[in-house]
Amino acid sequence: MKLYGYWRSSAAYRVRIALNLKGLQAEHISVHLVKDGGQQHKPEYIDLNPQELVPTLVIKNTASESELKLTQSLAIIDYLEQVAPDVNLLPKSxxxxxxxxxxxxxxxxxxxxxxxxxxxxxxxxxxxxxxxxxxxxxxxxxxxxxxxxxxxxxxxxxxxxxxxxxxxxxxxxxxxxxxxxxxxxxxxxxxxxxxxxxxxxxxxxxxxxxxxxxxxxxx
Ligand SMILES: N[C@@H](CCC(=O)N[C@@H](CS)C(=O)NCC(=O)O)C(=O)O
Incomplete structure (x- = not known):
């Protein structure tokens, strides 16, 4: 898994906490939100996240060699909640x-x-x-x-x-x-x-x- 984020991004910070709570590892890739007018606006990043925002989580499926690109921190956390349910972030009731x-x-x-x-x-x-x-x-x-x-x-x-x-x-x-x-x-x-x-x-x-x-x- 690769997490595209930025140290000061609150939305990326949410995903970092969720990954840590669930004991999941991700490679962290920095998207500098200010340098050069903001790397989130570069075409190569827009390919990952058309909203030009961090975070984006990219998950490689090695069997099919396809990539799942997830945007929106709460959608990413919901995905983690489904695939790593040992630690729950939402109560059952x-x-x-x-x-x-x-x-x-x-x-x-x-x-x-x-x-x-x-x-x-x-x-x-x-x-x-x-x-x-x-x-x-x-x-x-x-x-x-x-x-x-x-x-x-x-x-x-x-x-x-x-x-x-x-x-x-x-x-x-x-x-x-x-x-x-x-x-x-x-x-x-x-x-x-x-x-x-x-x-x-x-x-x-x-x-x-x-x-x-x-x-x-x-x-
Ligand atoms: N609702 C989005 C919000 C993402 C968001 O606002 N990210 C900010 C950093 S916290 C960002 O990338 N800002 C860059 C910009 O506004 O150009 C989420 O939860 O992922």
């Missing part, structure tokens, strides 16, 4: 599974897309908003999402987002918190998120996936 998915999707669908690199670049380059306005935009969407997530965590969390087992909700939340810290969002009002951040980052699977622990990290 329909109700619990729906709650975990609600938390994961809150982050992955309603927070992350508003703050991803392409959107922030569009705000600066096309709409010509100031750095201050861009920062206000970023902070606004993080606070809106995290405020709502805190309510769900108050009801459902234990050591992690859903009780005391790591789930897809943690896999989505931790990269978003990392990103929020990077953009200096004050997180004091989110005690559950802070606790879960501390607990997850004590686990090897999360530590190994941290951006600064990637080969392409530039610190």
């Amino acid at each position: 329909a109700a619990s599974r729906a709650v975990v998915n609600s938390m994961a999707l809150l982050v992955a669908c309603d927070v992350h897309p508003l703050n991803n690199l392409g959107i922030l670049q569009y705000l600066s380059n096309e709409l010509e908003v100031s750095d201050e306005q861009k920062s206000a935009w970023y902070h606004h969407w993080i606070h809106k999402g995290f405020k709502a997530l805190e309510v769900l965590l108050e009801q459902h969390s234990g050591q992690y987002c859903f009780g005391d087992s790591v789930t897809l909700a943690d896999v989505c939340l931790i990269p978003q918190v990392y990103n929020a810290k990077r953009f200096n969002v004050p997180l004091d009002d989110y005690p559950n998120i802070n606790r879960i951040w501390d607990n997850c980052n004590q686990l090897d699977s999360f530590k190994m996936a941290l951006p600064e622990n990637q080969e392409d990290a530039v610190i």
Whole structure:
């Protein structure tokens, strides 16, 4: 398996955590999202991912010599969930599974897309908003999402987002918190998120996936 990602990409970070939790190995290939105008926009990468985003997971079928190219981090994680079910990221019961998915999707669908690199670049380059306005935009969407997530965590969390087992909700939340810290969002009002951040980052699977622990990290 080859994972095309970037050390600072939250979506690639999700896949790295899931691979680690499931004990799966992948060759990590760096797609520099900024250098040369962004390697995600080069024709050779667009062949893998027409959305020009990371991550992409490429799985070689040696028998048929074909390649499966998977895009969208949650689709990739769903694939891993099916092929490596020994470690489950979703609970079995329909109700619990729906709650975990609600938390994961809150982050992955309603927070992350508003703050991803392409959107922030569009705000600066096309709409010509100031750095201050861009920062206000970023902070606004993080606070809106995290405020709502805190309510769900108050009801459902234990050591992690859903009780005391790591789930897809943690896999989505931790990269978003990392990103929020990077953009200096004050997180004091989110005690559950802070606790879960501390607990997850004590686990090897999360530590190994941290951006600064990637080969392409530039610190
Ligand atoms: N929904 C997608 C989001 C992917 C995404 O936004 N990736 C970002 C990095 S976290 C990216 O490649 N940005 C490059 C760009 O916007 O040009 C997923 O979950 O895979």
